[in-house]
Amino acid sequence: MLSKHHDPVIAIATAPGRGSVGIVRISGPNVREFAQALAQKTLQPREATYLAFRDAQGVPIDHGLLIFFPGPHSYTGEDVLELQAHGGPIVLQLLVARCFELAQDCRPPRQQPLLPSLRMAQAGEFTQRAFLNDKLDLAQAEAIADLIDASTEAAARSASQSLSGVFSKEVVVLKDALVHLRMLVEATLDFPEEEIDFLKKADAEGQVVRLSQSLSQLTQRAQQGALLREGLTVVIAGQPNAGKSSLLNALAGAELAIVTPIAGTTRDKVQETIQIEGIPIHIVDTAGLRASEDIVEKIGIARTWDAIGAADALVFLHDISQATAAKYIAADEDIASATARILPKHVPIIHVWNKGDLMAPAPSQEGIVISAKHGQGLEALRHKLLEVAGWSAPAGGVFIARERHLQALRRVAAHLENAHLHLKAHIQTLDLMAEELRLAQLALAEITGEFTPDDLLGVIFSKFCIGK
Template identity: 60%
Template sequence: MQPTHLTDPIAAIATAPGRGAVGIVRVSGHGLAALAQVLCGRTLPPRQAVYGPFRDAEGQAIDQGLALWFPAPHSYTGEDVLELQAHGGPVVLQLLLARCLQAAAEADPATGAATAPRLRLAQPGEFTQRAFLNDKLDLAQAEAVADLIAASTEAAARSAGRSLSGAFSQEIEALRQRIVRLRMLVEATLDFPEEEIDFLQQADAMGQLAAIDTGLAAVVARARQGALLNEGLQVVLAGQPNVGKSSLLNALAGAELAIVTAIPGTTRDKVSQTIQIEGVPLHITDTAGLRDEHQASDEVERIGIGRSWAAIAEADAVIFLHDITRLADPAYQAADATIAARLASVAPSRILQVHNKTDSLPPGLSPDLPAGALGLSARTGDGLDALRQALLQRAGWQAATEGVYIARKRHVLALQRCGTHLQAAREQAAAGDAALDLFAEELRLAHDALSEITGTFTADDLLGEIFAGFCIGK
């Protein structure tokens, strides 16, 4: 049985705050037919748009609009759902919402009973949570609803649409069923130990396990791409003052976001911007120039330098930017070496060496760059395309997005746990008859890891965390 707070009738404004042509007030619960009649002054036919007034307690029209009535279980939440589509002014929608809450508590003059069960305001994501609890969506599909709303690129929106349609869930379910069949085989072998060698060999248990591994690898690859589309890549621009970090941020963003001057230390705090490359969101942060905090001109710059190192520690990729015109300066080289040593201790595998200001080199002189380093000019744009591709490569992005579904880090981690347990199962199976019970246990754990993705096996606290990130009204 579901907790009481998840069966209470709920209401909320389902459209974004602000003014618009249309706004929606949504109500969900059980036994709401009388409420629909009180608000609209008539009995509403199921799943048909009805135009008319929405009435206040005195019978006066609050607004004219469309009412849609979805009796349970044929609705988004699986409960009775009433949607009132009115003009999208915030005052009108608040009046409608207040009227819904008031009307549900009114007594029927004939019986003295409440017109409908008492409503309360919906919590963030509660409509979709009820759709999940009532088996209208699985957990991955429910998350895809929020991801589709929050999609920042066309590729992310299309991938979220595929997940919402069930493409991701179907692949997870297919893997789960293959593991279930193998578990049944192993459990049967444990029940009949005298048959265990021939039974497992005849059923090709190791071949089945290998096929599951292959299928899992394909799902993991697409899920990683989907997680990248969903969450993007955190990129930090780092380097000494006046090497062109702000110019590079502006060049990548295509807008003058950061102040650019020849004065070292112009950027005193983080400046962030989200761009997209081939549909992949990149969250780029320009940081204060790195140098010894004791050399900072004031306390503000010292704080900015500290924040720069904090951003570097959390980044997925760090562009270590150098000024190619100052490489021969011993003081500049020494400072760069100090920064490089600290970067190696903080983000050794996430550093991309980039040399800026190639346009300042004498004509015909090619830059002499270290292996793997890139040269570019933030001022002219020369070399920016190579940097963009290097960032995508660093993220592990593959250009083809067909078949990619939106995913989250928790999905990728669950798939990785599944792979770990399958590897352990293979090792136990190779150990011989004495380890068959451990083989079965590892298969169970792999199965549970997959079940967490679609919500077949999910802790309640995880559900709360997931749906708390939704917008109110969805």
């Protein structure tokens, strides 16, 4: 995609389907002449012009608005033309076809086509051009996709924060402090006889410590932002008839899963996303775990174990009415042993006792007691899910973040730690300290896109929708 970013591109910029308004967008160099040929009049920049969009024979395709944004004062930084028409898919396709036709037109008095290299835009190409033309940095560009995809109000507001540059500004502040320290260390390498006193007077170690503290705070906020974006996948597992489907329905507030007294009713996993304080929680109901000869049920049980292995948290649901039955206890122990072998050690297990409306828990019973049928204990379970997710809204607010941002911040932390160790070793390893600071700076620059491999850009923008 990067090799062709000078071509003019066109795409339908509104979502597929029917709507009251649809937009066709064109971006690229030298779009002004094309825009005026399409309008058959002189256009004023950023001024909506109402007109008939006509085909080659002069027959109206539709009536709508045409707006021309000359670069660099546009979304992409290039000349941008928007055609706003009625939102029928056929109408918009006809407008795109007409634009391609006009782009190749070289009838007198024109000596050559208006936009001979016009092509369909690839996914995310308009935003990619905005990034390449310094209209926004990479973190802001990603925030656009996150704003579109936000599944909760909190996620949308956090994406808006990142789009406005809050996250990027904090990264830049950290990077500037890092660059200052790096310049200080590298300057001492030219004057080895004075470097120790020079670094002490400049409080180089204090600067490293303060950088690490600022980085830790930024990472904590980024982790919260990543949680808002990705959510938490919670698998409900346990023996048949423990009430897993009832719990899913209770948390979702809807009858999503079939509930019967017959053991083995759930044969396959059922998933629903709920919100708890704005955090998306992806709840997965699974088939009950037991020995079975039923072929279909065995497949469902195998899928349950697959789901458990991929969980961010596990709700191990027990039937409190069977809490003292030896056979039931033994089966629970077998499930616990198998789970310990499959589940990564960092994944939390929440023990929940259902059917608390039938009997009181024993004094020694650990876990949360609920009644999925009557709603008892559900609020405590919701708070526990937030706790294991690690959610705590930072005082400075939340911005949206991605896993690649967290990975970059972790690399910065590792390089700063190494730099601190080299500083303590003084003269012998100051050149290594300077290198660690350089690597930390590069890791930070990846977040905003100052230093980003082209293949990573391709992956990021390919996940955008067409027309954005």
